[in-house]
Every structure is written in structure tokens, then in C-alpha cells.
Amino acid sequence: MTGPHEEVRIGVYICHCGSNIAATIDVGAVSKYAATLPSVALARDYKYMCSDPGQELIQKDIQEYKLNRVVVAACSPLLHEPTFRNATARAGLNPFFCHMINIREHGSWVHEDQVQATAKAKAMVRGAVGRVALHKALEKRKAPVNPQVLVVGGGIAGIQAALTLANAGKKVHLVERQPTIGGHMAQFDKTFPTLDCAACILTPKMSQVNQHPNIKLMTMTEVVKVDGYVGNFQVTVRKKPRYIKEDLCVGCLDCIEACVFKEGKFEDDFNLGLNKRKPVYIPFPQATPKLVVIDPESCLQLMKGKCKQSCVAACERAAIDFSQKPMEEVLTVGSIIVATGFKAFDPARTPYYGYGVYPNVYTALEIERLVNASGPTGGDIVLRDGRRPSAIGIIHCVGSRDHRTNRWCSRVCCMYSMKLAHLLKEHSGAEIYNFYIDIRAPGKGYEEFYERLLEEGVHFIRGRVAGVNDWAVTKEEEGRLVIRVEDSLAGFVRRIPVDMVVLSTGLEPHADAQEVRRMFNISCSGEGFFLERHPKLAPVNTNTDGIFLAGCCQGPKDIPDSVAQAGAAAAEALALIDHGYVEMEPMTSYVVSDDCSGCKTCLNMCPYNAISRDEEKGVAVINEALCKGCGVCVSACPSGSIVQNLFEDKEIFREIEEVLAYG
Amino acid sequence: MKKYSYFPGCSLKGLGRAYEESFLAVCKALNIELKELEDWNCCGATAYMAIDEHHAVALATRDLALAEMNSTEDLLAPCAGCYLVLNKANKYLAKYPRIGGTVRQALAEEGLKYEGRIKVRHPLEVLLNDVGLEAIQQKIKSSLRGLKVAPYYGCQIVRPYAVFDDQYNPTSMDKLIEATGAKVVEFALKTKCCGGSLTGTLAKVGQEMCFNLLHEMKRRGAQVVATACPLCQFNLEVYQREIAARHKEDVRLPILYFTQLIGLALGLPKKALGLQRQIVAADRIPAECRAENPI
Numbered sequence A: 001m002t003g004p005h006e007e008v009r010i011g012v013y014i015c016h017c018g019s020n021i022a023a024t025i026d027v028g029a030v031s032k033y034a035a036t037l038p039s040v041a042l043a044r045d046y047k048y049m050c051s052d053p054g055q056e057l058i059q060k061d062i063q064e065y066k067l068n069r070v071v072v073a074a075c076s077p078l079l080h081e082p083t084f085r086n087a088t089a090r091a092g093l094n095p096f097f098c099h100m101i102n103i104r105e106h107g108s109w110v111h112e113d114q115v116q117a118t119a120k121a122k123a124m125v126r127g128a129v130g131r132v133a134l135h136k137a138l139e140k141r142k143a144p145v146n147p148q149v150l151v152v153g154g155g156i157a158g159i160q161a162a163l164t165l166a167n168a169g170k171k172v173h174l175v176e177r178q179p180t181i182g183g184h185m186a187q188f189d190k191t192f193p194t195l196d197c198a199a200c201i202l203t204p205k206m207s208q209v210n211q212h213p214n215i216k217l218m219t220m221t222e223v224v225k226v227d228g229y230v231g232n233f234q235v236t237v238r239k240k241p242r243y244i245k246e247d248l249c250v251g252c253l254d255c256i257e258a259c260v261f262k263e264g265k266f267e268d269d270f271n272l273g274l275n276k277r278k279p280v281y282i283p284f285p286q287a288t289p290k291l292v293v294i295d296p297e298s299c300l301q302l303m304k305g306k307c308k309q310s311c312v313a314a315c316e317r318a319a320i321d322f323s324q325k326p327m328e329e330v331l332t333v334g335s336i337i338v339a340t341g342f343k344a345f346d347p348a349r350t351p352y353y354g355y356g357v358y359p360n361v362y363t364a365l366e367i368e369r370l371v372n373a374s375g376p377t378g379g380d381i382v383l384r385d386g387r388r389p390s391a392i393g394i395i396h397c398v399g400s401r402d403h404r405t406n407r408w409c410s411r412v413c414c415m416y417s418m419k420l421a422h423l424l425k426e427h428s429g430a431e432i433y434n435f436y437i438d439i440r441a442p443g444k445g446y447e448e449f450y451e452r453l454l455e456e457g458v459h460f461i462r463g464r465v466a467g468v469n470d471w472a473v474t475k476e477e478e479g480r481l482v483i484r485v486e487d488s489l490a491g492f493v494r495r496i497p498v499d500m501v502v503l504s505t506g507l508e509p510h511a512d513a514q515e516v517r518r519m520f521n522i523s524c525s526g527e528g529f530f531l532e533r534h535p536k537l538a539p540v541n542t543n544t545d546g547i548f549l550a551g552c553c554q555g556p557k558d559i560p561d562s563v564a565q566a567g568a569a570a571a572e573a574l575a576l577i578d579h580g581y582v583e584m585e586p587m588t589s590y591v592v593s594d595d596c597s598g599c600k601t602c603l604n605m606c607p608y609n610a611i612s613r614d615e616e617k618g619v620a621v622i623n624e625a626l627c628k629g630c631g632v633c634v635s636a637c638p639s640g641s642i643v644q645n646l647f648e649d650k651e652i653f654r655e656i657e658e659v660l661a662y663g
Numbered sequence B: 001m002k003k004y005s006y007f008p009g010c011s012l013k014g015l016g017r018a019y020e021e022s023f024l025a026v027c028k029a030l031n032i033e034l035k036e037l038e039d040w041n042c043c044g045a046t047a048y049m050a051i052d053e054h055h056a057v058a059l060a061t062r063d064l065a066l067a068e069m070n071s072t073e074d075l076l077a078p079c080a081g082c083y084l085v086l087n088k089a090n091k092y093l094a095k096y097p098r099i100g101g102t103v104r105q106a107l108a109e110e111g112l113k114y115e116g117r118i119k120v121r122h123p124l125e126v127l128l129n130d131v132g133l134e135a136i137q138q139k140i141k142s143s144l145r146g147l148k149v150a151p152y153y154g155c156q157i158v159r160p161y162a163v164f165d166d167q168y169n170p171t172s173m174d175k176l177i178e179a180t181g182a183k184v185v186e187f188a189l190k191t192k193c194c195g196g197s198l199t200g201t202l203a204k205v206g207q208e209m210c211f212n213l214l215h216e217m218k219r220r221g222a223q224v225v226a227t228a229c230p231l232c233q234f235n236l237e238v239y240q241r242e243i244a245a246r247h248k249e250d251v252r253l254p255i256l257y258f259t260q261l262i263g264l265a266l267g268l269p270k271k272a273l274g275l276q277r278q279i280v281a282a283d284r285i286p287a288e289c290r291a292e293n294p295i
Helices: A029-037 A052-064 A077-090 A104-108 A114-132 A156-167 A185-186 A199-210 A254-258 A302-303 A310-314 A363-371 A413-428 A446-456 A514-520 A559-577 A601-605 A634-635 A649-661 B008-012 B017-029 B046-052 B053-070 B079-095 B099-109 B122-129 B132-136 B173-179 B205-221 B230-238 B240-247 B258-265 B287-292
Strands: A008-016 A040-047 A069-074 A098-102 A140-146 A151-153 A171-173 A214-216 A222-231 A233-240 A329-333 A334-339 A362-363 A390-397 A431-435 A457-464 A465-469 A481-487 A492-500 A500-505 A548-550 A581-584 A589-591 A611-614 A619-621 A643-644 B002-006 B032-036 B148-152 B224-227 B253-257
Touching: A008 A052, A008 A114, A029 A040, A029 A114, A040 A052, A052 A069, A052 A077, A052 A643, A069 A077, A069 A114, A077 B230, A098 A104, A098 A114, A104 A114, A114 A649, A114 B017, A151 A156, A151 A329, A151 A548, A156 A185, A156 A199, A156 A214, A156 A559, A156 B008, A171 A222, A185 A199, A185 A233, A185 A363, A185 A601, A199 A214, A214 B253, A222 A514, A233 A334, A254 A310, A254 B053, A310 A619, A334 A559, A362 A363, A362 A619, A363 A500, A363 B224, A390 A413, A390 A492, A413 A446, A413 A500, A431 A481, A446 B132, A457 A481, A548 A559, A559 A581, A601 A611, A634 A643, A649 B099, B002 B122, B008 B017, B008 B079, B008 B230, B017 B253, B017 B258, B046 B053, B053 B079, B053 B099, B079 B099, B079 B230, B122 B132, B122 B173, B122 B258, B132 B173, B148 B205, B173 B258, B205 B230, B205 B240, B224 B230, B224 B258, B230 B240, B230 B253, B253 B258
Parallel strands: A008 A040, A008 A069, A069 A098, A151 A171, A151 A334, A171 A214, A334 A548, A362 A500, A390 A431, A390 A500, A431 A457, B002 B032, B148 B224, B224 B253
Antiparallel strands: A140 A581, A222 A233, A233 A329, A465 A481, A481 A492, A589 A643, A611 A619
């Protein structure tokens, strides 16, 4: 450890990063220049500073040359600051005496001129050398990790993550905004490529969730506020009224039978409006929890306050409660898994495919219900106009791979289109035409499934469909839907008359993804899916510690991938819990009480509510545990009495002065 | 009284005279004051745009500059081609600085400049949004009740810029036709190309495209077609005999401008609406319809 009067001895290390830096920056020259700077005891350049020999070099030098400061000029601190701080610490030096500057992303990768890029690197090194001399020894704080986990979203990803954690003995809060868990998977008929029934593999997991002693399931519930930090989050959730006392209802469904509406009259969301439900309903027979729900927008009692309430009379357990109000609750958890899923593309945005204009144009999700044995037609392929189709066209990439709508490939549509082709053929005997751009079947058994479809005699026409309408040119086309497409293999424009069109709609982020992102303080990529910390090496982490991603909220993926990712997210949460504590960076702010006038300016500025006012002394006080080190209060303080560790004014000014003094 | 600048373009003075006559008559009846742009020049149409965008935009911008110099009113361009090209000039000037440079230089040689303030609008939008259906309905003197009209928009009014209507299923003309009491025939080809200049260059291909439209409109029971573009009107009307001979099918349909239909409903005289200029006479509409209609 260096005392205040000890001579400062700095070691400077310039990384080549293979050729990533060395090809554009003359690393030898930078190293020679660094050696001439005041207090620099030695300067070296090395091929890969982050490698074991690179780190050992620093450790050895610290001991041999009695270095007490280290500057590493390499890549982004986001990637390797911990690496070099740890190497410094291993040599017995306080890790915060190591400072890193980025001459790759801020240097070689963004410049072409070698002379100028080298000059910039030298200036940056000079700034760093000036600043590091002023660094103080700092200590990381430790905080315990709350072992409870919040899982947001009860689709297959959320279910899998919750079960994994619960089976490991951890307490899980599973929050779902719909009346039942199961998500989109519950709506699917069969799953590709094995054609096992979605319900048969999903519903046992749903009931496990409901019965698991370690899982607290909260349906019709949304997260409204997230406070705290990794290991110690306070999450406010709001439960919408179900108008049913959940502890009393046993799911006998007598109330539905008794409802004053004799027939279903309102759009049934689970079946995408293909049939009607009553104001009191259960989303589907295996809904979990198996509780009815009353829709306040169609129930006469809730809308008009006037109904003879035959449902109440029918309920032997007096479970119906029209007086329920939204309720809020604060959950304390150590980590959060966000598994909020996706939204299917709305084909109203591709009007040339006729959805909403021609009743026999369907979305793929509607077909999932239509082919399902417990769906609105019991699996019978009957068109909206009552006819049975003799030819069906399936249009791929609706709202995917399209500059007019969404540019990304939704990854699952080729496979589910082929699955639906198989099922529709099996159920109806119709001729099936697939219209595709490319067949993307990169999964275990996926390509084989494509081959199987070809053998079954399903037609595949390569070409993006121009339009679907009822413009008939020939007798055969009269009264049917005509798909116009350029067959890019045959090389001419074709008109294919069909009776039913299926739009293979892509996957999109939820409409409120941006609000959710802000609430959890995580990022979105350009298209609006939640952003992982690293696309390859940290695919379930986010930039906020303790918050993990699973399933389609991070990007389109199929069921196996969602399940695998959910497992990975659960493992990350478990690692955090079993580690027991989190180390917190010491770059927090503190108030120099003698200078503080108690003006309260900083109190409102702090985004984390970390500052309070000590009324007795009349000064501001910063709670170190809540401070994230954003620095807003430092810049807001009119008397300059707030100091941020590692970003002290004199450190920043010295760095600027030295950079400007170069050349 | 609503005021606008008016850009007729070459079509409305020649091939599309009936469009101009009926448009002016309808505007007068609906209290719309039009001031024809003085010294206007050809908009360049889509042909020039395809060859040299810089010069084509300069040519069109001269008209916009004249309009801006003389008034602050919106500029009405009834011809779909003019409407598109003038709009495109506005968009390109805002989007591409290099085109802006060429245009500034060209205009400066004539002592003109253009600040980009002129809004180019189509009569469909003006009648629907500025005048309003209610005001039109109040002035209907002889309803076209029972007449089955196929509203045909062509491509240029909604593509590539869908300023006031849906790109694939426009309805502004539908609403105006319904206001006259007539019945709108639903068909899928409202914005499908009429063949454009192909009828002149590759006659067989162009006429085939006209046939597709006429056949489908007739199949849907249309008795008359309403158009909003002189080229659409021309293509659909003048080749009917050749098309009928080739396809051995009766494709005879009167092709009117939507302004002529509105004019008839407003009770304006046929001559004021240029109806005598039709090649396929509008009085060939079935007798039962004629009985209750003024056509």
C-alpha cells in the first residue's frame, strides 16, 4: 500500500490485441512515449495483455519494480477492467490503483490514419498517467443476496425458470398478467418437428407450478415498480381484480352455466375470437390456476351495476365478489428473470394479404386453434363462411424479413408453417401450398421434417406473395381467393386459387416493451427486443446486475431454445444466490458535510432515491448502498460539496489537462 | 368560400378536357374559388423523372415556385400524374440536398426561388376533407340512387405517397360516390395499374391490363367507372372495342371522372360536365337505371 508520502511509481502496459490495435496504432511508439512521462517507472507493450502471461507480467513488475500504480491501454473497460484490477490485487496492490483506457473501440477501430491514431493513444496514455497518480485506495462493499427470485411472465420460459429454481429449493414469485399461465404455447396444437401435443407436455408443468410449495403464483398481476439493486430488489406488483375469491373458487364452472347470458357473446381471446365466451369464463379447460374470471368490460353487474346475479346464486362457495379492487404488494427479491414473451405480428400492417377484408384469410395462431381438438370447431377445418377448403395457401414471412414491416427473421415461422401444412392436410385432405422465401430449418430433426413434408405432397413455391384477393380471371377462380406470386424457381408469375389463406405472422416485441424496459432498467436492441449483455457470452444477462432474460422477450426463438434459455437464466440466479453476497463498486458519491449548505438540490436529482437530508445537522446524506455512482448529484451540487470516488474533480481535471498538454 | 391555386397540367387542357370542365363546374357549385397558375409548365410527368431526376425536379419546382410567389394557398393538381410529380419534387427537395442545389441554380437563372411552402393536394382530398360530405350531400339535386359505380383510383394517387388515403384500399372516392346516392361496387383492383403508357408502347400488354380491370369491374356488376386520372380514363375508355374483339367478350363500360358523377348529382348540365366528350357514351347505362337517374 502506498502512503501519502511514498513516491508514485507507475507501470504502463500497451496491448496489441493481436492486430486489432497494433495494425492501426504504433504500440511501440506509444510505449516509448509513456516511458518518458513523469512518475512512470516502466512501460511495455505486449501481444495480449488479457492473457495469463500478460496478467502475470503486470504482477511480476509490481513486485519487482515496486510499482504502486498501473495503467493498461487496451480494449473496453466493460470487457477487461475486472481482469486487470484483479491482476493488480493479486500482486498485493489496491485494485483501484489500476486504471484502464480504451485505445481499441476509441482508437484503432474508429481511425484509419496511423499517425493520428498513435498520437491520440499517446495523449490518452498521458491523461491516464496523470490521473492514476491521484487515485486513492478504495474498498468494495459487500451486500447479502436475498435468496428469493421474481419471474415475470408465465409462458413456457417463465414456467421452466420458476420450476428449475423451485426444485433447487429457492422461493420463487411467478407473476403473470393474464388470468392463466401457459402463454402462447398453451394455444398451440402440436409442436414441431416431433408433433407431440403442446398441451400434453405443457399442462403437467403448469400444474407443477401451481402446486409447488416453493412457487407463489400471482396471475392477473403486473409489475409496476422496481426499486433496489442486485441482491436486494423491492418490486411493486399490482393485482387486477378477478372478481372471484381465489381461495374459495374450486373451478366447478357452475357460475358460467348460470350466467344471464345464455350463449357466449364476447370475443374469446384464447381462441382469438374464433368463438364466443360469456362475461364469466375460464380461458381454457386446463387454465392454471383453475379459476374463473369475470370480465369487467362485458359483465352487466360490473358495467351497469344491474343484473340479477344468477352466477352468485349458483356459486355454492360464495366465491364471487364484485367489490374487488386492484391491490398492490411489494415483493423483496434478490434477482429477477424477465420472461415476458412476444406479440404476434398484426397482419393489418400487410393489407395486400387481405386479412380482415376476406374472412377466409387466417393468421397462423388462429389455425393453431382451428386444428386443435379442443378448439372452436373440435379440430374440424371449417371456414368462417361454413365451407370446407379444397386448397389452402400458407404465406411465410408475413411481417418478417421485410423492410416495410420488420427486418428480422422470426425463426419459428418456417417450421410452424410446415407443421400447420401437415396438420391441415391431415385434417382436411386439401391441397396445401407453401409460399416461402427460403426454408429455414436449422434445428435437430427440422430439415428431416421438411423432407417429410415434401414426401407427403405438400407444394412449396419459392416466391414472396404479391397479394391475396378475390379478383377472378378464370372460372376456376370464381368465388375463391387468388394468391398472386412470382414463382422464382419456375420464373413466371402464377395465380393460385385457394379457399383458405394462412398468414405465417412473425414475432414482435410487446407493445409496452419500452415501458417494461425502463421499469427494469434494461436495454432494448434496435428492433425492441430486450438486450442481452453479450450476444454470445452473456446471452441471459442484462446490463443491470441481477436481472436476467429468458424466452422470446429477448428475441424470437422456438420452444427448445426458450426452455434452454430459461434454464440458463435460472442457473445465473442460482449462482448469485449461492455466492451469498454481491460486491459493489466503490465509485459511489459522498457528501463533504462541512461544505454542504443543505439546499436539497441533490435530493430531487437522484434517480435512485439514495440521498436524504439529515435534519439535525442540516446536510445531505448519501446512502452508499443505494448509490449507483451515476454522478448526477455531483454535477448538480451548487457548492461542490459532493465527491464521487474514482471521479473526483481533481482526477478528471488532471486527466483533461494532461490530454490537452500533449503535442 | 375556400380558395386554392389550380395546376391543370397538359392533360386537363387536352385529352382530359372533360375532367377540367367538370372539376371547375363542381368547384363553382361548391363555392370553391380556384386561381389557375399563370405561366405554368409541364410537370415533366413520370417519363422525365425516369430519365433525369435532377432536371425533372427542377422543371416541376418551377411550377411550385410560381405558386409560392403568387399565393399562400394550397395547389390543386387534379391529374394524378401531376399530383404525384409535384409532391415528389417537394419530397426530393427536402430529402436530397444535391437535387436542391441543382434546382436552386436552375430557378435562379430565371430569377425564381422556392422555399418549400406549397402543399400539393388532390381534389379527392379537398372535396372529402375541406368541403366535407355533409356540405356536398346538402347540395345534391338529383341523387344517383341505384347506379352501381366502380371507383378506380389507379396507382399514382396513393403510391408511393399515401398522403390522405390508404395505400392498398383507398376509400376517399368511395365516400364521395356514396354521397351522390350511387352504390359503390367493391372490387380488389382499385389501385391496380391501368397499363399507363404501355398502351402506346406495348399495346398488347397495356390492353391486357385494361382488360383485367374492365372484366373484373363488369363481373362485379359495375354500370359505370369513376376515375381520378386522365390517363386511366383514356386507357380504360378508348381500347374497349379492340379488347372486346380480342377477348370475344363484352367489356363496354362508360368511364367517367368522379367529378362528372358529382356534377350530375349536383344537377349541373351535361354539357358543363363535358359528358358529350365521352367515347363510350354514358347514356348506354342500362335503361332501368336511367329511369331513376339523370344520366
